[in-house]
Amino acid sequence: MSTTAQTPQSGAAESPETAPAVPGTPRWWFRPVPLARIAVFRVIAYLFIPIDVFVTTAWVRAHADVPTEWYQPLLIGRLLGLPTPTHTVVLVVQWALVIAAVAAATGRAPRILGFAVFLLYAEWMVIAMSYGKVDHDRIAFLVALAVLPTIGRARFRDRRSSEAAGFAMATVLVAVMLTYFLAAWAKIRFGGWDWPTGSTLTRAIVRRGTDLSNWTLDVPYLLPVAQWVMIAFELASPLILLVRSERARIGLVLFLLGFHVMVYAGVTIIFLPHCIAILSILPWEKLTAGRRRTALPTPAQPTPSTAAS
Amino acid sequence: MTRLDGRRSYDGGVSLQSAPDLPAEPEVERLSPVARRTRLAAAVAVLAVVLAGSVWGEDDAFPFGPFRMYSTRADPNQPVISTRVVGLTAAGEEIRLSGGQVGLRRAEFEGQLPRIADDPELLGLLADSYAERNPDAEPMVEVQVIQRHIELSGGQPTDEVDDRVLVTYELDTSDDDSEDGE
Numbered sequence: 001m002s003t004t005a006q007t008p009q010s011g012a013a014e015s016p017e018t019a020p021a022v023p024g025t026p027r028w029w030f031r032p033v034p035l036a037r038i039a040v041f042r043v044i045a046y047l048f049i050p051i052d053v054f055v056t057t058a059w060v061r062a063h064a065d066v067p068t069e070w071y072q073p074l075l076i077g078r079l080l081g082l083p084t085p086t087h088t089v090v091l092v093v094q095w096a097l098v099i100a101a102v103a104a105a106t107g108r109a110p111r112i113l114g115f116a117v118f119l120l121y122a123e124w125m126v127i128a129m130s131y132g133k134v135d136h137d138r139i140a141f142l143v144a145l146a147v148l149p150t151i152g153r154a155r156f157r158d159r160r161s162s163e164a165a166g167f168a169m170a171t172v173l174v175a176v177m178l179t180y181f182l183a184a185w186a187k188i189r190f191g192g193w194d195w196p197t198g199s200t201l202t203r204a205i206v207r208r209g210t211d212l213s214n215w216t217l218d219v220p221y222l223l224p225v226a227q228w229v230m231i232a233f234e235l236a237s238p239l240i241l242l243v244r245s246e247r248a249r250i251g252l253v254l255f256l257l258g259f260h261v262m263v264y265a266g267v268t269i270i271f272l273p274h275c276i277a278i279l280s281i282l283p284w285e286k287l288t289a290g291r292r293r294t295a296l297p298t299p300a301q302p303t304p305s306t307a308a309s
Numbered sequence: 310m311t312r313l314d315g316r317r318s319y320d321g322g323v324s325l326q327s328a329p330d331l332p333a334e335p336e337v338e339r340l341s342p343v344a345r346r347t348r349l350a351a352a353v354a355v356l357a358v359v360l361a362g363s364v365w366g367e368d369d370a371f372p373f374g375p376f377r378m379y380s381t382r383a384d385p386n387q388p389v390i391s392t393r394v395v396g397l398t399a400a401g402e403e404i405r406l407s408g409g410q411v412g413l414r415r416a417e418f419e420g421q422l423p424r425i426a427d428d429p430e431l432l433g434l435l436a437d438s439y440a441e442r443n444p445d446a447e448p449m450v451e452v453q454v455i456q457r458h459i460e461l462s463g464g465q466p467t468d469e470v471d472d473r474v475l476v477t478y479e480l481d482t483s484d485d486d487s488e489d490g491e
Contacts, residue, residue, distance in 0.1 A: 016337055029352070030345060032337045062412035065442070067434040070413065072421065075369045125372065131413060132420025134368035136378045139359075150348070162338035167348050174356075182363045182376040189363075189375065191382035198382035199389075199464040206389045206459055206466050217465060224464070 017161055023241035032161035033169045038154040040284035045144055048276045049101035056272050060128040064090035077126050085127045093123050114149030121145055140175035141273035147171050156288040172280045177237050184234035196227040204267050213266035246283045253281050385464035391457045392419050396436055396449035411435045429478040436480055451479045
């Protein structure tokens with residue numbers, strides 16, 4: 001697919017942001033990314049946190065009321081001597097996290113606030129996962145929170161791109177990819193090479209099926225075939241590291257989000273933090289650039305700034 | 310002013326646009342070699358831990374453990390098991406505890422089953438915590454962990470359903486009356 005002829009500039013195809021690079025090489029890790037993209041994604045990532053805490057994974061807060069005898073610290077909690085999540089500890093971490101995240105979303109003090117959000121969210125995850133069930137949907141989001149502070153300032157109207165931003169986005173992309181690729185590996189490790197011929201999906205739908213998925217139980221061979229397709233796609237996931245052009249980025253994001261929406265329709269499980277990390281792939285700078293382009297041709301008007309809104 | 314070559318001063322080229330309006334090539338902020346090396350080293354280190362966690366680790370190693378969502382193979386001819394934890398009232402009615410009523414989810418109970426079997430008193434703590442938060446609820450006399458076995462045939466569910474009680478913990482109800490002074 002050709003992706004040129006999109007913009008009037010003939011140099012668009014050779015712009016450093018979309019230059020070809022072999023995944024894993026320094027050239028690939030540090031391929032520049034527009035700072036405006038970071039500015040937009042950072043707002044999405046940080047504002048997602050209050051939603052995550054209060055709405056979509058409110059069961060983490062519920063651990064505040066669980067008798068502490070049920071707390072089973074993870075390895076990281078034991079190594080670092082993290083506090084037992086009493087009612088007070090859970091509430092303090094919750095509010096510190098939400099306040100820091102909202103402050104970080106403003107773009108101020110990106111390094112300090114960003115680092116604080118990362119540490120608090122990591123502790124929030126320890127509280128979440130230390131009661132007998134570990135979820136696997138937020139490694140890429142944790143990586144995004146870890147690397148966002150390494151970029152520093154980024155404004156919506158910044159026209160520059162940066163290698164630091166490029167590295168950060170490359171690590172998130174790798175984390176997204178590994179979430180799929182290592183999921184395939186885990187199926188082979190724990191389920192065995194015959195995982196796709198098992199009844200894992202049947203079991204999942206019997207336990208958590210919806211009106212949209214229960215019919216699949218009655219169609220012979222459908223779910224085993226779906227299992228083969230799933231593991232094949234997961235093993236092919238390193239291909240997403242090749243994404244470069246804007247069209248490919250948008251297509252990839254739609255494909256991945258489509259998969260997660262389908263899973264949600266079937267068993268009401270959604271990897272929401274992972275989906276937020278996926279949004280980092282999109283060329284968000286187009287949004288802010290578009291706004292600027294419409295603002296530019298009106299410099300002669302007496303009140304240009306107020307007229308634009 | 311007339312120049313020596315006969316041209317007037319206003320004949321010269323005038324730039325019509327001021328510099329900031331020109332669609333200049335966006336600049337790229339580079340990283341120093343040290344910053345690059347530090348970042349690459351950190352990425353390699355984290356990758357190594359994640360890969361090691363996937364090869365040898367268990368869920369306990371979060372966030373570096375294996376990505377084992379739905380990774381266990383379910384045998385098409387073995388029953389699907391669904392666990393629930395319920396409190397029973399004197400009248401024999403079930404009060405569900407494993408649907409988030411006491412802050413724990415079904416999967417969390419399933420993850421701690423061996424611990425519950427060893428130490429059923431944990432169930433008593435949950436009953437207390439439930440009663441505290443639902444003072445109007447019918448008092449419970451015991452808590453049970455029940456596993457529902459749904460038989461599969463050729464990978465498809467059948468109507469054969471069988472509930473098995475895994476753990477029963479009797480609550481000390483007589484205590485409640487004597488302790489009402491608090």
